[in-house]
Amino acid sequence: MASSVFLPHNHQHCVQDALRQADTYCEEQGVRLTPLRRRVLELIWEEHKPIGAYDLLARIASEGFNSAPPTVYRTLDFFIQHGLIHKVESLNAYIGCNHEQGSHTSVFFICQNCGVTEELQNPAIEGQLALQAAGMGFQINHPTLEIKGLCKACRHA
Amino acid sequence: MASSVFLPHNHQHCVQDALRQADTYCEEQGVRLTPLRRRVLELIWEEHKPIGAYDLLARIASEGFNSAPPTVYRTLDFFIQHGLIHKVESLNAYIGCNHEQGSHTSVFFICQNCGVTEELQNPAIEGQLALQAAGMGFQINHPTLEIKGLCKACRHA
DNA sequence: AAAATTTGCGTTACATTATAACCTAGCATT
DNA sequence: AATGCTAGGTTATAATGTAACGCAAATTTT
Ligand SMILES: [Zn+2]
Ligand SMILES: [Zn+2]
Ligand SMILES: [Zn+2]
Ligand SMILES: [Zn+2]
Numbered sequence: 001m002a003s004s005v006f007l008p009h010n011h012q013h014c015v016q017d018a019l020r021q022a023d024t025y026c027e028e029q030g031v032r033l034t035p036l037r038r039r040v041l042e043l044i045w046e047e048h049k050p051i052g053a054y055d056l057l058a059r060i061a062s063e064g065f066n067s068a069p070p071t072v073y074r075t076l077d078f079f080i081q082h083g084l085i086h087k088v089e090s091l092n093a094y095i096g097c098n099h100e101q102g103s104h105t106s107v108f109f110i111c112q113n114c115g116v117t118e119e120l121q122n123p124a125i126e127g128q129l130a131l132q133a134a135g136m137g138f139q140i141n142h143p144t145l146e147i148k149g150l151c152k153a154c155r156h157a
Numbered sequence: 158m159a160s161s162v163f164l165p166h167n168h169q170h171c172v173q174d175a176l177r178q179a180d181t182y183c184e185e186q187g188v189r190l191t192p193l194r195r196r197v198l199e200l201i202w203e204e205h206k207p208i209g210a211y212d213l214l215a216r217i218a219s220e221g222f223n224s225a226p227p228t229v230y231r232t233l234d235f236f237i238q239h240g241l242i243h244k245v246e247s248l249n250a251y252i253g254c255n256h257e258q259g260s261h262t263s264v265f266f267i268c269q270n271c272g273v274t275e276e277l278q279n280p281a282i283e284g285q286l287a288l289q290a291a292g293m294g295f296q297i298n299h300p301t302l303e304i305k306g307l308c309k310a311c312r313h314a
Numbered sequence: 315a316a317a318a319t320t321t322g323c324g325t326t327a328c329a330t331t332a333t334a335a336c337c338t339a340g341c342a343t344t
Numbered sequence: 345a346a347t348g349c350t351a352g353g354t355t356a357t358a359a360t361g362t363a364a365c366g367c368a369a370a371t372t373t374t
Contacts, residue, residue, distance in 0.1 A: 004293065032341095034351070053331070066353055073332065074352070089247040090301045092331060092360095107286070109295050118293075125285040129264070129304065132279050136161065137309030138266050144247045144303040147286065152294030189370085191322070210360070223324055230361065231323070249331095249360065 005048035005118045006111070006151045015045045018096050022084055029082070036065055040075045041096065044085055049115040050093030088117065090146045095119070105129075107145040113154035162205035162275045163268070163308045172202045175253050179241055188239070193222055197232045198253065201242055206272040207250030245274065247303045252276070262286075264302040270311035 003009065022041055026033040033041075043059050044051055053072050061067030076094055079085040085094050088108060095117055099106065105126050110117045125145070133140045160166065179198055183190040190198075200216050201208055210229050218224030233251055236242040242251050245265060252274055256263065262283050267274045282302070290297050 006293070006295075032351080036352075068352095068354065069332065070334090070354085071352065078351095089303070107289065109290070109293065111295075112298060120289065122285065122289050125282065125289065128279065128282040128285050132264065132277065132282065133266070133304065133306070136163070136266065136275075137312065138163075138268075138304075139307040139312050140304055141269060141306040142304075144301065144305070146246070146301040147290065147295070147297055147299075148301070149290070149298040150296040155294065155296050189322080193323080225323095225325065226361070227325085227363090228323070235322095 006116055006153060011048075014048070014098070015042060018045045018098055021098065025082065025084065031078075031082070036060070036071070037075055037078060039063070039065070040072065041079065041084065044079075044094060045096045047115075048095075048117060050088040050091050050095040050110075050117055052091075052093045056094070086119070088146060089144050090148065105143050105145070107147060109151070110146060110148045111151035111154055112148050113150055113157075116151060163273055163310060168205075171205070171255070172199060175202045175255055178255065182239065182241065186239070188235075193217070193228070194232055194235060196220070196222070197229065198236065198241065201236075201251060202253045204272075205252075205274060207245040207248050207252040207267075207274055209248075209250045213251075243276065245303060246301050247305065262300050262302070264304060266308070267303060267305045268308035268311055269305050270307055270314075273308060 005014075019038065019042060022033055022038075039060060040056060043056055053069070053076060056076075057067060057069065057072040060072065065071065076085065076087075079094075080087060083097060083102060083104075085096050086106070086108075087094055088110065091110070095108075097106075097119060099119065099121060104121060106119045106121055107125060108117055108119050129140065129143060162171075176195065176199060179190055179195075196217060197213060200213055210226070210233060213233075214224060214226060214229040217229065222228065233242065233244075236251075237244060240254060240259060240261075242253050243263070243265075244251055245267070248267070252265075254263075254276060256276065256278060261278060263276045263278055264282060265274055265276050286297065286300060
């Protein structure tokens with residue numbers, strides 16, 4: 001398990017896996033992965049970097065889809081509802097999720113130099129958060145954990 | 158140390174402490190806590206809830222200050238630079254900081270029902286984050302840790 | 315004190331991000 | 345075919361945030 005989006009890898013696999021997972025998921029859930037949705041998801045997965053709604057919009061508009069904001073925001077909402085993408089709050093941008101569906105707690109490591117962003121699950125961090133919350137009587141619903149810094153490669157460059 | 162912003166408390170103390178700390182800090186640093194800045198900080202501390210830039214702007218405008226966005230954004234920038242407030246990214250809103258100055262890592266617990274938000278420092282959480290980052294060769298510069306959920310009081314109501 | 319520099323902020327204009335509300339066409343169920 | 349549901353087209357607007365210019369007061373230098 002040395003795989004990381006910060007390391008070189010055959011990225012076609014990432015995209016194809018993501019799309020296949022989405023196909024399967026939508027089939028199972030009885031929801032439709034329409035051409036627009038499929039293309040938006042593909043664009044989101046084009047790089048391991050969060051992409052802004054209006055960047056996406058420009059891309060799909062240039063491909064003949066409708067170019068008004070609701071088009072892309074509706075699509076983003078759909079994927080967020082179904083756990084196929086996340087919003088990176090500190091960037092107002094969106095990134096694909098390849099973790100097991102259903103709500104889960106992730107930490108995003110965001111390189112401020114190259115933009116590459118890795119989503120990780122870490123039970124130890126979750127555990128400490130849960131501990132802190134329990135002590136306060138606080139019920140955790142939705143953690144936003146986003147770490148900006150420098151990835152290994154950018155640090156050494 | 159049972160004090161928490163989620164519990165009833167004499168809030169005048171919070172506001173006065175914050176303003177006095179800011180006075181002292183600005184004095185020490187040789188920067189100016191102008192009437193506009195002082196009032197903005199006071200408004201931010203009015204409640205233990207993040208406040209939006211345009212809400213602030215409306216407040217100060219109604220008090221005779223200039224009503225154009227740069228007025229408030231410059232002031233917010235000033236306080237963020239000096240560590241006297243934080244931006245809550247997941248709300249696009251701003252909240253006062255009463256912790257020791259200088260950059261520090263905080264976790265924000267945000268009640269989705271009442272809006273009250275508590276900033277905490279927790280070395281165990283920081284430690285686990287540092288551990289994860291170290292394993293990746295990632296250099297942490299700026300964590301954003303914001304937990305939405307229900308405070309004790311709202312959970313029991 | 316006069317001159318030079320920095321700082322705070324007034325002002326205008328604009329950029330970016332996101333949503334509300336209404337409508338229509340296609341698909342799905344009966 | 346009739347009905348309801350879903351996806352998305354369309355228009356308009358809301359909410360959040362910046363760039364750029366200028367001036368006047370405060371601070372520093374001469
Ligand atoms: Zn990849
Ligand atoms: Zn990098
Ligand atoms: Zn208080
Ligand atoms: Zn509450």
